Amino acid sequence: MDKAEIVSGFLLELRRGTLVLCVLAILKEATYGYNLISLLKDTGISIEGNTLYPLLRRLEQQGLLESHWNTVETKPRKYYSITVFGSEVLLELKQQFHSLSKHMEKLLEEH
């Protein structure tokens, strides 16, 4: 296994861990799956559709997201948004993430 492969494996794990946080943060406003990919891409986070759509469904099953079909437009689309419970989880996650990143930065600066 070469260096690039090892780095890519670790990066994948790092991104996977923060993905839920990104999705919950963006879904304060209701949007549909494909648009969510574009919004994430605009912030520099790329995610494949086949990872995002099942993830949205899982978060919905956990009660963190809610969805509805918008049939007003010409093309029906499923819109996702964060629930009250999801917002509480997001707040907790954000605090934990800030604390973790602060400690990480300190650790990485020192070593």
Next chain:
Amino acid sequence: MSQDELIERYIYAVTTHLPQTMQKDVEKELDSIIGDMLQARCAHDTPELKDVEAVLLELGSPALLAGKYCGHKDQALISGIYYLWFKRLAIILVPLFSAAFAIGSFVIELIQLSSINQYGNFSESLFTAIFTAGIPGLLNGVIHGFFWLILIFFVLQHRSTAIDKQDFLDKLAPVPAKQMRIKLYEPILNIGLVLLFAIVFLTVPLLVGFPADNSGWIFAFNNDHIRAGWFLVLLVALAGITKEVFKLYKRRYCLPVAISTCLVNAVIVIGMGFLLLKPNIINLAFGTALRVILQNQNQTMTTITNHINGILFTVILFGALLDSGLTLYRTLHDSHKSAKLIPTVQPTKTA
């Protein structure tokens, strides 16, 4: 193949193995997602077949996507779609295994206890057999059921990772008409019945019979003859399970299913023929006891009860012919209908 047909095939391939409660919603969602992806890719142009192919390749193989919808995890022992199937089969097969083991162990123990303690208390033997054989048999069946299922699904899940993830577009099968789809419960129920047959005939064939007033339990088959034909029972059971597993895998009536059904039914008929048409396979006392119960001693009834094995074999033969015939009819009917549906003008496939 048209763009729409390719999309339909892809969506069907993803949703067909998902739980029924998810199917409709995922179907609608995927249709919407693919539409969005095509729109983003082609802007104001009409999407061509190559665009649809590119979008579907981006979404990945149907099996992988379906697995992700079911929570697939690479490192897990069994996860995703395999866990879903594991649960579906375990609900039916584990109780069946455990009941068969419990009844089998209980009956063997009861017969042994009764023969040792002929003049003793029957209810005492009954309770002893329940506690020393029935309950341990029940637990033994649960352990065996789970062990074999976990082993099979573990192998299936970890073998499938070797499948080429990019080579699925040409393999997408057409969406079958509703009546041509094999319903999920049918093969699972049949596997259960085949297992029940195998467990009873391989462990306690004495169970097949009925109680008579004066003579106790009357066995239908001569135990030694059935035991001598254990390999035929095993052959028939394995053939039957293979047929049903293949149906589960295909989930539609198609030529491979029709061919496998005909071949396996032929194997079942031959195997059961060798087993049932052996001389003295039926216990003579069984026919006599049956005539007493039916209160009919005339010549016709005597002939019928003396040839129960032949009648049983005829029923199996008729069932096999009916199953093969119906499967063939459905398959041919389906191909005939599909031939009508396929558009005559094929879009040019670009690289």
